[in-house]
Amino acid sequence: MADFAGLARATLSPGVWDFVDGGSGVETTLTANRAALDRVAVLPRVLTGVERPRTDAVLLGREQAMPVAVAPMAYQRLLHPDGEPALAAAAGAAGVPYVLSTLSSTPIDEVIAATDGPVWFQLYWLRDRGLVADLLDRAHTAGCAALMVTVDVPVLGRRLRDVRAGFALPPEVTAANLPAGRDDLAHAGTPGVSAIAAHTDAVFAPALTWADLAWLRERTRLPLLVKGILDPRDAVRAADVGVDAVVVSNHGGRQLDGAPATATMLPEVVAAVGDRVEVLLDSGVRSGTDVLRALALGATGVLLGRPMLWALAAGGRSGARAALDLLAVELRDALTLTGCADPAQARRLRTLTGG
Secondary structure, three states: OOHHHHHHHHHOOHHHHHHHHOOOOOOHHHHHHHHHHHOEEEEOOOOOOOOOOOOOEEEOOEEEOOOEEEOOOOOHHHOOOOHHHHHHHHHHHHOOOEEEOOOOOOOHHHHHHOOOOOEEEEEOOEOOHHHHHHHHHHHHHHOOOEEEEEOOOOOOOOOHHHHHHOOOOOOOOOOOOOOOOOOHHHHOOEOOEOHHHHHHHHHEOOOOOHHHHHHHHHHOOOOEEEEEEOOHHHHHHHHHHOOOEEEEOOHHHOOOOOOOOHHHHHHHHHHHHOOOOEEEEOOOOOOHHHHHHHHHOOOOEEEEOHHHHHHHHHHHHHHHHHHHHHHHHHHHHHHHHOOOOOHHHHOOOEEEEOO
16 A cells, blocks of 8 residues: 555645655654554464455444544545545445544535445534534534544644645635634744644644543434543543543654554553453554554554545545555455454454564
């Protein structure tokens, strides 16, 4: 799937490429995510009689074609004019959930209309509680299948590539789910300032608490996921609130630079929550082998981020579908080579760290 990155880089402007590809600070955590996954060796089983394994798995009580969901990512019309509807349609055709960002460049109802597959809505907590309630109502009315709240963005991480470029959104790309004018700061280019960070700081609520999460749990009957968990103690507390799943994530290395790699923390989180909630891995997943690694470390499934934006940039809906088809081939190969009949068996494989 790394081939899509090269195709995307040849297509995108340098500023957009860096906005998608970059991390915070000196990108220590961004690099660590890949290094940690690459250190995970999976111990194959042999003589299991598996000829053609299944890739389907259950996420949040629903069977999906793979234990994979497309991660929430903002402003997808930056990558391709068809943006979120194209990526959602590709995910639906591939049989996996699509997670729609609060900062989508296409309204919720238009994205839902573009796909036959499940759409989960990702919620950023905003300073305007009335707007949070409105987003929830719109997600429910549109038919979103789950709700994912991101909890690791009290402020935007200092993403130096965007700061140095003075990156700002072009006029035609807007935060379509926010009221008109609420994203003006994101379009105000200033040398040495990330307009995205200025906008985020203005509209995001920096002091989200466990009481807010409890309010959200009471507000929705949809399956509820919490994204941005690294400390096992926070995973346990989320389970106590009544969430259905936690996502072990460092925001793709885009928030605290120096945070641990998600693959490092995943086994501790799984051990802490047991069977109380599902545990998904986010940040750094690039292949079917990485999906296998995550399953063997105890994850229920993964969120797939940047590779899907690369594929969208390279070929719109067809590019995104090709990437997901390739991922399915890679996952099936990985399951076959480890003697697993399905992803559930992969969760019983042993792993070694260091090769």
